[in-house]
Amino acid sequence: MNSDLNNKNQASTITSAISEPLLNVENIKKYFQVKTGFGKPNKWLRAVDNVSFSVKKDSVFAIVGESGCGKSTVARLILKLLQLDSGRIFFKGKDISHIKSDKLKDFRKSVQIVFQDPFSSLNPRMRIIDALSEPFKIHKLVPKKEIRPNIERLLDDVGLSADAMNKYPHEFSGGQRQRICIARALSLSPELIVADEPLSALDVSIQAQILNLFQDIKKRKTSISFVFISHDLKVVRYFSDEVAVMYLGRIVEKADTEDLFKSPRHPYTELLLSSAPKIRFRSEEAGVVDESLKQKGDTGDVPSPVDLPEGCPFHPRCPKKIDVCDKIAPELKESDRGYVACHLY
């Protein structure tokens, strides 16, 4: 039994050495307990249910989905801000699912996060220089007197001038604050940045500035990868190499970005793509509406993640539902391109 396990471990290290994904997420699960009232049994909310993916070096892996699909929980699990219920996460071939103390601190040096709301992710009482020198102090990376020049360089990298250092967060606009958050994430030269909806709190013109900054970082820094979480399909198509579409805690489709946008397989992906408003001229495209997706009675309501329907979680809304859909939940299977969890393929 033991030798079996060893063999398995060896095998997995060997394969990971060949393909060398930076991050490998295997069958992770995270359930939250939901209180239903006094005397009633508690229920489980399946925030992340059996999710697997891997992020290649120097690439951008995007996770898209609507609110409540578990994409932010995945981000927090990768960062180890939440504990896994089951499954494993490998970072550069090492199992980090249950690391603690020093090893965890070491791991955090290589993986950083940028949050959605730049207004709540900076301490209002810390000047920028204090906020940005914290990572250096905690990880004792450079001698004290070199911290300041390092911060200057970081601010310059994200397009802010050095006199930003002595200001407080409230003196900056949303876009500038997001730049500061990005500078903080870059300070330890991480190999992976998890960006959880980094643009959604910003205005369109500022979004473009920050997106350009991300592009710039990707080009300039050697070996940096992103897990990019977003609900904005335009941005995902623009920035990512691979996409996973999540629905109610599961990945329903995973493919190279261009393939997925050109020929979506899963009916949910189709619905998502067709629902997103696009700039178009009505006079030219009058009457071009995919009627199959405009099924009767679909109010767009997502079932509660606490009371998931039997079988495929998407079947109550699915226009292409077949008999088996409400009985057996489809597995994520490899198709001719990418992976899809649907009985039709």
Place this chain on the structure above:
Amino acid sequence: MSVILNANNLSISFKHGKSLISVVSDLNFDIKRSEVFGLVGESGCGKSLTALSILRILPDIAVAKGEILFNSKNLLALDNEEMRGIRGKDISMIFQEPMTSLNPVLSVGCQIAEALTAHFDISKTDAMNKTVELLRSVKIPSPELRIKDYPHQMSGGMRQRVMIAMAIACNPSLLIADEPTTALDVTIQARILELLQGLRQDRNMAILLITHDLSIISEQADRVAIMYAGRIMELADVDELFKNPLHPYTTGLLESLPTDRGVPLKPIQGFVPAPELFPEGCKFSDRCHLAIDECRIAEPRLENISGNHFVRCIRISGSKES
């Protein structure tokens, strides 16, 4: 098409100590019967304040000047009693946050019926019966049962449907929709916008659609005004605006949208200044790549370029004349 609402030189300012800070100035636009008029702009451009001023529900520290003519009555000059007769009846509004704009301790049926009993002389039972019809018209499944639900029992999309039912209860001729789908997911957003369009056609109702999303405007609106720093920068029919955008701010917004993979975006430089720090002259001049010295001296007027196309920019209107 007849005009139902007409804003003439509408200005809104905030009291700040003894001085006034102007946030919206010289707004001129009209809304025609049963059209969708889009108002687009980034946060802080004054689009929501404009909506609030139409219904006269601005915060106390804000002052609106100018004229808002609705069926040739100036809304800003009406007394409170008269205004109450129009608000919710002839003009109604739906807000961005369906979570916070419903009363959590009243059932949704009760809240919708209130709009009816407030404006019409009908009994509670009749109002309730009509409420079921309204919920059906906003496509809420089994309305007879849902009428007794409280807002927390409904999803975000359902709550926005309830808000819409409430807004259309008295058959308004103008519905103001202030970012009606911003808090919702894309698939639900598509359904809600579809619903609004359907209601507009059935009820011959004009919609003032306020949003920051240009793609929603391109799909839903008939005419559109682009706002920046409290001014309309460009106003045109929707197809014309997207085919032939003229103002540097409009083109900047369009170029900020990601298109092809990896092609660097051309964002607008800088950020929107606070209202007290708006530059002299053209309010966009400090971020504009076309700005010349003249732009910083006098504020340009909104000029008619062709047909229904208006632009507030001397670089554009100047080059057309020469």
